[in-house]
Amino acid sequence: MIESAGMEPVLSVRNLHTRFHTEDGIVHAVGGVSFDLLPGKVLGIVGESGSGKSVTALSIMKLVVSPPGEVTADAITLEGEDILGIDEVRARRIRGSRIAMVFQDPMKSLNPVLTIGRQLTEALREHLGLSDRAARDRAIELLDRVGIPMARDRLGDYPHQFSGGMRQRVMIAIALSCNPSVLIADEATTALDVTIQAQIIDLVKRLTEDLGTAVIWISHDLGVVAGICDSVAVMYAGRIVESGPVRDLFHRPSHGYTLGLLGSTPRLDDDEERRLQPIDGLPPSLLDPVPLCPFLPRCRHAVGACREKPPAWRDVADVHGTRCWADLTPYWRATNG
Amino acid sequence: MSTPPLHIGAGDPSAPPAYRGGAFLACQQFMRNHAALAGFFILLLLGFAAVLAPWISPYDPTALKLSEKLLPPSFSHWMGTDYFGRDVMTRIVWGGRVSLSVAFLVVFYSLLVGVPIGLVSGFVGGRLDNALMRMMDAFLTFPPLLLAVAIVGLLGPDLENVVIALGIVQIPVFARIVRGSTLSAREEVYIVAARALGASAARVVFSGILRNIVSPIVVQITIVFAGAIIAEASLSFLGLGSQPPDPSWGRDLSEARRYMGDAPWLIIGPILACMLCVLSINFVGDGLRDSLDPRSWRAKTTGGSTPRVPEQVTP
Amino acid sequence: MTSRDVLLEVSDLKVHFPVDSVWARLRGARPVRAVDGVSFSVERGSALGLVGESGCGKTTTGMAILRLVDHSSGRVVFDGENLSDLDASAMLRFRRRIQVIFQDAYASLNPRMSIGDGLAEPLVIHGLFPGRRQERVRALLDMVGLPSHFVHRYPHELSGGQLQRVTFARALAVEPELIICDEPVSALDVSIQAQIVNLLKDLQREFRLTYVFISHDLSVVRNLCDRVAVMYLGRIAEVASRRQLYEGAVHPYTKALMSAVPIPDPDLEATRERVILQGDLPSPSNPPSGCRFRTRCPVAVDRCGESIPELREVNRGQWAACSRISEFT
Numbered sequence: 001m002i003e004s005a006g007m008e009p010v011l012s013v014r015n016l017h018t019r020f021h022t023e024d025g026i027v028h029a030v031g032g033v034s035f036d037l038l039p040g041k042v043l044g045i046v047g048e049s050g051s052g053k054s055v056t057a058l059s060i061m062k063l064v065v066s067p068p069g070e071v072t073a074d075a076i077t078l079e080g081e082d083i084l085g086i087d088e089v090r091a092r093r094i095r096g097s098r099i100a101m102v103f104q105d106p107m108k109s110l111n112p113v114l115t116i117g118r119q120l121t122e123a124l125r126e127h128l129g130l131s132d133r134a135a136r137d138r139a140i141e142l143l144d145r146v147g148i149p150m151a152r153d154r155l156g157d158y159p160h161q162f163s164g165g166m167r168q169r170v171m172i173a174i175a176l177s178c179n180p181s182v183l184i185a186d187e188a189t190t191a192l193d194v195t196i197q198a199q200i201i202d203l204v205k206r207l208t209e210d211l212g213t214a215v216i217w218i219s220h221d222l223g224v225v226a227g228i229c230d231s232v233a234v235m236y237a238g239r240i241v242e243s244g245p246v247r248d249l250f251h252r253p254s255h256g257y258t259l260g261l262l263g264s265t266p267r268l269d270d271d272e273e274r275r276l277q278p279i280d281g282l283p284p285s286l287l288d289p290v291p292l293c294p295f296l297p298r299c300r301h302a303v304g305a306c307r308e309k310p311p312a313w314r315d316v317a318d319v320h321g322t323r324c325w326a327d328l329t330p331y332w333r334a335t336n337g
Numbered sequence: 338m339s340t341p342p343l344h345i346g347a348g349d350p351s352a353p354p355a356y357r358g359g360a361f362l363a364c365q366q367f368m369r370n371h372a373a374l375a376g377f378f379i380l381l382l383l384g385f386a387a388v389l390a391p392w393i394s395p396y397d398p399t400a401l402k403l404s405e406k407l408l409p410p411s412f413s414h415w416m417g418t419d420y421f422g423r424d425v426m427t428r429i430v431w432g433g434r435v436s437l438s439v440a441f442l443v444v445f446y447s448l449l450v451g452v453p454i455g456l457v458s459g460f461v462g463g464r465l466d467n468a469l470m471r472m473m474d475a476f477l478t479f480p481p482l483l484l485a486v487a488i489v490g491l492l493g494p495d496l497e498n499v500v501i502a503l504g505i506v507q508i509p510v511f512a513r514i515v516r517g518s519t520l521s522a523r524e525e526v527y528i529v530a531a532r533a534l535g536a537s538a539a540r541v542v543f544s545g546i547l548r549n550i551v552s553p554i555v556v557q558i559t560i561v562f563a564g565a566i567i568a569e570a571s572l573s574f575l576g577l578g579s580q581p582p583d584p585s586w587g588r589d590l591s592e593a594r595r596y597m598g599d600a601p602w603l604i605i606g607p608i609l610a611c612m613l614c615v616l617s618i619n620f621v622g623d624g625l626r627d628s629l630d631p632r633s634w635r636a637k638t639t640g641g642s643t644p645r646v647p648e649q650v651t652p
Numbered sequence: 653m654t655s656r657d658v659l660l661e662v663s664d665l666k667v668h669f670p671v672d673s674v675w676a677r678l679r680g681a682r683p684v685r686a687v688d689g690v691s692f693s694v695e696r697g698s699a700l701g702l703v704g705e706s707g708c709g710k711t712t713t714g715m716a717i718l719r720l721v722d723h724s725s726g727r728v729v730f731d732g733e734n735l736s737d738l739d740a741s742a743m744l745r746f747r748r749r750i751q752v753i754f755q756d757a758y759a760s761l762n763p764r765m766s767i768g769d770g771l772a773e774p775l776v777i778h779g780l781f782p783g784r785r786q787e788r789v790r791a792l793l794d795m796v797g798l799p800s801h802f803v804h805r806y807p808h809e810l811s812g813g814q815l816q817r818v819t820f821a822r823a824l825a826v827e828p829e830l831i832i833c834d835e836p837v838s839a840l841d842v843s844i845q846a847q848i849v850n851l852l853k854d855l856q857r858e859f860r861l862t863y864v865f866i867s868h869d870l871s872v873v874r875n876l877c878d879r880v881a882v883m884y885l886g887r888i889a890e891v892a893s894r895r896q897l898y899e900g901a902v903h904p905y906t907k908a909l910m911s912a913v914p915i916p917d918p919d920l921e922a923t924r925e926r927v928i929l930q931g932d933l934p935s936p937s938n939p940p941s942g943c944r945f946r947t948r949c950p951v952a953v954d955r956c957g958e959s960i961p962e963l964r965e966v967n968r969g970q971w972a973a974c975s976r977i978s979e980f981t
Contacts (some may be wrong), residue, residue: 548762
């Protein structure tokens with residue numbers, strides 16, 4: 001839905017569907033997601049738990065376990081190459097070398113019984129075919145680059161000997177070790193304290209700018225997304241409901257859900273007596289997707305059309321689109337203070 | 338109150354669901370488990386047969402009738418007769434009285450002593466915990482069957498002594514399991530929350546901890562019950578349990594062994610009885626463990642919530 | 653707030669967790685000084701925010717007020733009475749007046765108890781509303797915006813926001829005066845978080861509750877609290893009224909912390925100045941000498957390592973613990 005303005009996208013996803021077959025029925029975790037990621041840009045995917053943002057990433061990475069998972073799409077292309085139908089062997093070759101991922105919990109993504117050095121050099125040897133010596137030197141260089149002091153001495157340390165922030169730095173070092181063209185960060189700073197989060201965001205920004213890596217930044221935190229992303233896609237109930245350039249989207253939110261999210265987020269620079277405007281109710285079940293807008297039962301701005309037909313994608317500005325019938329122009333002022 | 342009314346998910350049934358009590362839901366869940374249900378009925382059948390043995394068995398379990406010895410299975414003797422002409426079926430029904438009651442009493446006594454020891458040990462902790470657990474460890478170092486043989490040897494071969502011997506061995510097993518579960522349950526946030534509410538130690542232990550460690554206890558009960566049936570059979574097999582001519586599954590098995598060549602059918606009855614019983618107990622135990630946990634009650638009231646998507650494993 | 657009606661006063665509270673094993677002590681392990689001299693007071697009907705990063709001792713402070721962990725020294729005075737010397741049975745009287753809400757609502761409810769039984773439990777413990785408990789439970793559910801048929805539900809059937817409402821109902825059951833909220837909205841999605849924050853505000857107004865609101869989220873605290881205490885490594889760095897803190901923080905740590913909080917506004921994010929602190933939090937078992945923040949402080953000088961700075965009043969009602977404070981104000 002985010003159109004490439006002349007540039008060739010490095011990653012392009014069309015009509016991605018991910019379903020899980022469970023005892024209670026089919027869970028439609030992702031229901032038709034399309035986007036383009038431009039080289040060197042940061043695309044933010046925002047949404048609450050269950051919105052399908054993580055599953056989208058895992059589907060692209062071919063990490064959805066099947067069964068019970070089932071991934072279908074019209075196309076997923078990485079640098080012009082189709083990666084939708086590839087087998088596990090080729091997928092493994094792509095993962096880590098051309099698309100890398102950083103997860104929320106670095107303690108779970110690192111193997112607790114292997115040293116950091118071993119885990120770093122493994123990817124280097126496997127994907128780049130480096131010798132032991134060269135891999136080691138490169139590992140030290142990488143650790144140094146992500147800001148781990150005394151990198152040479154720390155190669156022999158185990159994950160538990162690092163603090164949470166340092167572990168996430170190691171994860172970033174591993175992810176960027178093979179110079180991937182796409183980095184997916186899935187809630188990469190959610191588990192960290194704010195001061196550490198600021199360090200990590202700063203680091204990712206700096207490194208990806210240097211290396212020209214395109215980034216998909218998945219987060220529930222609108223503040224983080226506002227600070228790091230070039231464009232944003234808002235997900236709700238497995239669908240992208242609005243997407244656009246970050247400034248445009250935050251200043252002219254054009255979907256009831258985006259507006260609701262902004263209204264319910266407390267801000268550090270709030271008026272003291274501002275009352276938060278929560279979104280009433282709960283997200284819908286993903287078991288039986290409704291043909292209408294999934295946000296309708298919770299929407300404060302619903303218009304007649306919302307109850308009659310499913311919302312069509314429409315542009316509100318240049319490369320800024322929404323899946324919402326309501327005209328939310330009057331509310332922009334309100335959210336902009 | 339200016340709190341906006343809450344929608345309970347998208348599939349919100351406007352009418353509240355019909356109320357079902359916890360016991361009803363637990364039963365409902367148990368019935369869904371067919372293996373457990375089958376096991377339950379088999380146990381019920383064995384139990385009834387044992388209780389009603391004097392009235393339902395067509396023959397006398399001990400009376401000798403040498404003219405009918407070692408008859409193969411027939412309509413009048415479904416499982417044949419043994420060397421003394423006694424009906425095997427009758428003896429199995431009567432033998433159940435011994436085996437089942439020994440197993441029941443072993444579980445009862447070891448539970449009665451072991452669970453409180455474990456609870457106190459885990460909840461109080463410190464020196465008392467250390468002392469109690471070292472004592473239990475000492476008990477555990479004896480090979481169980483050997484200890485039973487020693488006790489029965491000392492006190493004489495009598496069913497009461499068999500119960501004592503087998504029960505003592507199981508006390509530390511219950512104590513250890515309950516202590517371990519108590520230790521982890523004690524750290525749960527809801528226990529801290531109960532203490533913050535001002536709950537007494539007794540309330541914390543019974544309503545907070547005991548309710549939540551039922552699962553491991555139930556599992557252990559089934560293991561001990563099954564083990565006791567086998568152990569009683571083994572002791573009787575060795576001649577230390579029930580004495581001739583009283584029927585018992587283990588003793589009958591040991592006698593049947595002698596006539597394996599002439600009357601192989603003799604062995605089937607006792608073995609089948611033991612096996613059916615132990616299997617059924619295991620199934621019932623599994624079923625109980627699941628059905629006692631509210632999280633398994635799949636009430637159709639959950640409205641908008643989405644079933645949990647299996648957790649993804651990171652590469 | 654002209655008349656000072658102090659409900660809770662904590663002075664020089666210290667919680668040190670001793671090293672248990674003899675071997676560890678021989679190897680030179682030191683006690684963890686989770687809370688090391690914390691003082692503050694909370695006025696009746698107000699909300700005090702206790703903020704800081706993980707390991708700063710904010711949760712331990714809350715648990716020490718509740719006497720759920722033992723404190724090593726200091727005083728906790730609640731409504732004129734010193735809770736520190738009370739024995740367990742005397743403490744029971746105060747359990748009714750001080751309640752607690754935890755971050756993980758699901759974990760704080762007994763999974764084998766229906767919501768109704770869980771809500772009735774505090775009433776049973778304190779012998780309240782005899783004969784009218786069922787009505788009371790339904791009234792409680794109503795107070796927190798849940799339908800009354802929830803009494804038959806079990807915790808695992810509820811969503812995170814609903815569970816947090818239940819734990820509030822349980823706290824309210826005994827009509828407390830003070831509620832210690834330990835990160836009650838941190839685990840919730842923003843849209844649900846806003847529902848709960850508003851609920852907290854409404855309940856506070858309706859029942860004149862006093863909150864100690866423990867959180868790492870400065871934005872939520874701004875929305876909810878009248879006064880804020882910023883903690884770092886077991887000590888208070890700065891304590892001030894909301895306006896003073898958010899518009900004129902003086903302590904270098906508070907400033908850095910605030911600048912690290914992301915704001916959902918791309919223009920602001922692009923232009924605002926950010927102090928990125930270097931390094932990690934030091935270990936609370938071996939804190940730096942003198943000012944604990946000096947190892948990461950952007951303006952630290954040699955003299956900061958000499959003595960532990962005490963809280964000093966910089967403006968009326970605004971206190972900060974920094975030996976260079978006079979140079980910044």
